[in-house]
Amino acid sequence: MAPDRRAATIKDVAAAAGVGVATVSRVLSGTGSVSPATRERVQAAARELDYRPSALGRGLKLRRTGSLGLVLPDVTDPFCAEFTAGVLDCARTLGEHVIVDVSHDDPAREAEIVERFAGQRVDGIIAVPSGDAAGWRAASAVGLPVVFAGRVLDDLPAVPAVLCDDRAGVRAAVDYLVGLGHRRPAFLGGPAPGTAVEVRERAFRDTVAELGAVLDEDLVVRARSGRDSAYAAAAGLFQRRPDVTAVLAAGHVPGEAAVLVAREFDLRVPADVSIVMVDDVPWAELCDPPLTVVSRPARELGYRACEVLRRRPATVGRTPPVVLPAELVVRGSCSPPTGMPGAPPRSSRAR
């Protein structure tokens, strides 16, 4: 096993085995027929030389690289991380490599990433898009298969997508809250990376209206991106309206802010204020009380996105999006508002 400076090529193997390169290729790729004798010789030579076919030469010839691009707003976000795990799981079964990069929700940066991925000749791209359609339009025009996850861009309905039924999730949450007796639920919006918060806000508004509860505009607050902004928004809400009895946080960032601010203001959860948060994250269960959440199947979403990408070539025209359900996970952060009868519900998920 000589640690040569340069990796062995197919030629080296051919020479060592005393055959032509074509034969080596056949043996190693299992294509065509080779006599058992030569097959054995070739394999021995390959092993001896520690030969590893170059994906470069291969890709050049085959016009596919066996790798796909994944662009996320932020690897650090629990949802994205879980999503990535799903993509990786599926990619593995497909024998594809995954190139990852983060956009930080910056359209320009996202476009640049797509550009670079295209240069790498990835076989396809999976993205939790940041909102700007321009970069993507170019990409799919070039014929690069793209799959969106967690969100569709209205301007690009032709791009296949795997989504989570956020609308239904928010609906369930509001329904739960109102059912508990909260007449004026508050909404704490804030961009949870890669999610359509607007969709949630709309769902919130619609549901509140449908259920005959009161939609108090003063209780619908939005935060800019970032923890601090979410914290400020939550603080503003609680300060301005000490009468809030329930809040629906549109993502884990505003959710954290709500918990923190409630504690800061010495509000007991759920006695003084009930909290529901969209996105289940590990700490939701560790919180005291454990947080009731709308859980999105992040991992599954990732897996499916990857599957869709593989099937993509077969499909032509606009594919209907894959929609996965969101689940309301009732734990301990909600109870009837003060003055109402009824004990705070216990966790519905056994440990």
Add this chain to the structure above:
Amino acid sequence: MAPDRRAATIKDVAAAAGVGVATVSRVLSGTGSVSPATRERVQAAARELDYRPSALGRGLKLRRTGSLGLVLPDVTDPFCAEFTAGVLDCARTLGEHVIVDVSHDDPAREAEIVERFAGQRVDGIIAVPSGDAAGWRAASAVGLPVVFAGRVLDDLPAVPAVLCDDRAGVRAAVDYLVGLGHRRPAFLGGPAPGTAVEVRERAFRDTVAELGAVLDEDLVVRARSGRDSAYAAAAGLFQRRPDVTAVLAAGHVPGEAAVLVAREFDLRVPADVSIVMVDDVPWAELCDPPLTVVSRPARELGYRACEVLRRRPATVGRTPPVVLPAELVVRGSCSPPTGMPGAPPRSSRAR
């Protein structure tokens, strides 16, 4: 912008601009000299054809792909995610792509990933290794630059590494606990993905001894991988020894277990039991009380690992590992043991 079935090649651009391929190459790579006139023509043609140089052809010629491999135990782990963000940051400045894959701490799978990365001809590999030296020995024998992070394999001292001074971190934590008056601190070990828990246990033992506190073997427990095992270990500890006044959790998984179990057993933190956890994670600050932790600079570690990889070619022989400090972040989960005077310390990190 004709959406051709096949992407434009350098030849197409050359033809369109009425020049040779070399000229196109020169213009686009900024190498050599070209007359402003032709440069302009070439650029126009490239733009017109929506030309994107193929990394495949380029890589084949240049013998470098501009991409590096990152192998982690688990993308979902907060430490790994943060580490990845650091790698991505640095890779971006270097213009490198990052192929990610997860080993789940399985040596066989890890070896397979390395093998595949080698086939992809990555320019180098960054790994939070899972413990088995075999696969890595092969890789570095082939001349593939490798950098380890968070851990070195004793069998492979020649592989450069970026580490965190876990030992000092644990030392600081134990010192803090003992200083508070805890005579018999407990240690809750458990494999936090990709970390040398043994190192922490050893540091714990050494420090306890040095400080003249009591090293009670019965209070040193280990868990296998996984949340459930950590939970069981913690439960066992608290049950067997209701007299524990302080526990050092060797990672965020055992840390979570400790918090959960303490709550389960109706032990007040820090009044009844003080808790320090290795690894700072978002929820540590959200916990009530906020958890005192030994924080490892995950992101920085990732960034540095990537830097080291770039410099690698220059260096020959064994490089001394880069060691970054661990920081004890005092929040509110520790106080003197019951019966001792002194108020529980407040968070030292302003919000």
Add this chain to the structure above:
DNA sequence: CTGAAAGCGCTAACAT
């Protein structure tokens, strides 16, 4: 069953 040869897209001499 096997080998020779033609590229895949690009860069870097080497001409001109």
Add this chain to the structure above:
DNA sequence: ATGTTAGCGCTTTCAG
């Protein structure tokens, strides 16, 4: 300043 050419490592007809 710019064009020609020889590969980089691989797969795949096309002959034999």
